Amino acid sequence: EVLLVESGGGLVQPGGSLRLSCEVSGFTFTNYEMHWVRQAPGKGLEWISFISSSGSTIYHTDSLKGRITISRDNARNSMYLQMNSLRVEDTGLYYCAREVDISLEGVSGPEGALDLWGQGTMVTVSS
């Protein structure tokens, strides 16, 4: 079964830190680029970060630059999001999602789209 499973969320005080994890199974992790997307309670989706299949290219949304770091461990089929200096407005459900890396030979799929998502991990920032 193809799965993405997020973990690491929880209740944290403002100014605190969390490290979110996304563990995948059922597909070749190294064929996929990965994203983090968050959703505040009752609000829409917000893209926050990208990492290439090799881990060599990283992008973060401007609004969170300096406070987040994305990484991956291809040997462990896992991706991470380190979040620092957390604020109340960071509260939300954090999803990981995959995007096929069509630049790789022999790999095909829905180019540019996030074709599979995890169920999310909840982050609550509150005093």
Place this chain on the structure above:
Amino acid sequence: SYELTQPPSVSVSPGQTAKITCSGDALPRQYAHWYQQKPGQAPVLIIYKDHERPSGIPERFSGSTSGTIVTLTISGVQAEDEADYYCQSADSSGVYRVFGGGTKVTVL
């Protein structure tokens, strides 16, 4: 920062057609994708590269594009199509992804 604009809500009777628009300046140069999200569930990709449909997605879902506007069409709407729908694309550089604000589809 780059934005995609969607109508907040669309209401449609069963069996009728629902159209959801998404506008953005970079859409003539960047593909758009559409996701369906039902309450308490993760988003599901329903249209990619403006009009392509992943396997397993019903044919009643289709996508089209015209200039700076992309459109998701749901033909013959069913009660199970009641959900939030999001368009997604990238800015003109192709680096930063962006989601539209979402459209709530209500089946009357």
